[in-house]
Amino acid sequence: MRSSTSRAAALLVVASCGALAPPVRPGAPAGALWARVPGASAAEYAAVYGPRDCASPAGDGMDERIFALNEGLVGATKGAIDALYEGRDFARFYVLETLARVPYFAYLSVMHLRETFGDRRPGDSERMRTHYAEADNELHHLLIMESLGGNSSAVDRTLAQSMAFFYFWYVTVVYSFSEPAAYHLSELIEDHAFNTYDDFIKDHGPKLKGMPVPDIARKYYERDDPYLRDQFLTVKETDGGFTSRSRPPLESLYDVFVNIRDDEKEHWKTLCNLVQFDDLGGDAAGAPEPTRPCVVVGDECFIEGEDECAAEPVLVASR
Ligand SMILES: [Fe+2]
Ligand SMILES: [Fe+2]
Secondary structure, three states: OOOHHHHHHHHHHHHHOOOOOOOOOOOOOOOOHHHHOOOOOHHHHHHHHOOOOOOOOOOOOEEHHHHHHHHHHHHHHHHHHHHHOOOOHHHHHHHHHHHHOHHHHHHHHHHHHHHHOOOOOOOHHHHHHHHHHHHHHHHHHHHHHHHOOOOOOHHHHHHHHHHHHHHHHHHHHHHHHOHHHHHHHHHHHHHHHHHHHHHHHHHHHHHHHOOOOOHHHHHHHHHOOOHHHHHOOOOOOOOOOOHHHHOOOOOOHHHHHHHHHHHHHHHHHHHHHHHHHOOOOOOOOOOOOOOOEEEEEOOEEEEOOOOHHHOOOEEOOOO
8 A cells, every 4th residue: 555655756746747737526527637646635635736625625606796896895995094094003903903893793783683583593603603702803903903092093983983884784784685795705804904914013023022912912812711712713723723722922012913813814714614615614624715706607606717626616605
């Protein structure tokens, strides 16, 4: 029986001989690269060919028209806020975190109302607890920004709170008609949030390492019962644990922003799974991937530019 090491070596040889097409899942059409190294597992192929795990079931795509609308909304809003708050990072983060809580409150509001009218589905309680934990996490991001002086201007507070009011009703209406569309909007926002904080940490690392930890951050990340923080960690890492359990201790403001950035990544993962699998934990076989746009034809949605991994058409989410 061939060892894992020798199979990986064989895969590398196959790849280096020019057969660089991505692998396909078992049961794919004849002629697939899959058959070239018998016995190789999906994980071994993925290790050689990249992060995409072809053994995982494909998730739903997002109707390209909704995808473009969500992208346009997020891009325009983020662009406007970035331009308005250039050079005022904590005020910018205060505005963004005021908005960040809103969609989770909107999901909960719609789900709560549905519960009231007897529309109860398996898994709803767990989903509501997770959305509450996400809202609580965003609240603490907001409190940290306020402790840093981000809300010191009445103009900024008025702008952020006005935007939050209208954003709540927008998400509530969208979520009432299409949960995937509403979740996809947040998926894009959380991706932007992760990148925003990642850039900030890279650009201001030395300065942040010389700044103290706000007490509210110490309370939330160190002293509070971790139940709510664990509740929004829905995607298990490959070692069976969660990334957030290995967060760095808080020695400076730098570590606080690393925690916040990583929280945004956790929210993004959960949202990818909700859009693509209508499930908090996704298919549990691989790391979440960004939702891709697809073209609707009848009841099916075909992902554009699909590789062999995504050769099968996937159904449009119908909830
Ligand atoms: Fe946040
Ligand atoms: Fe967020």
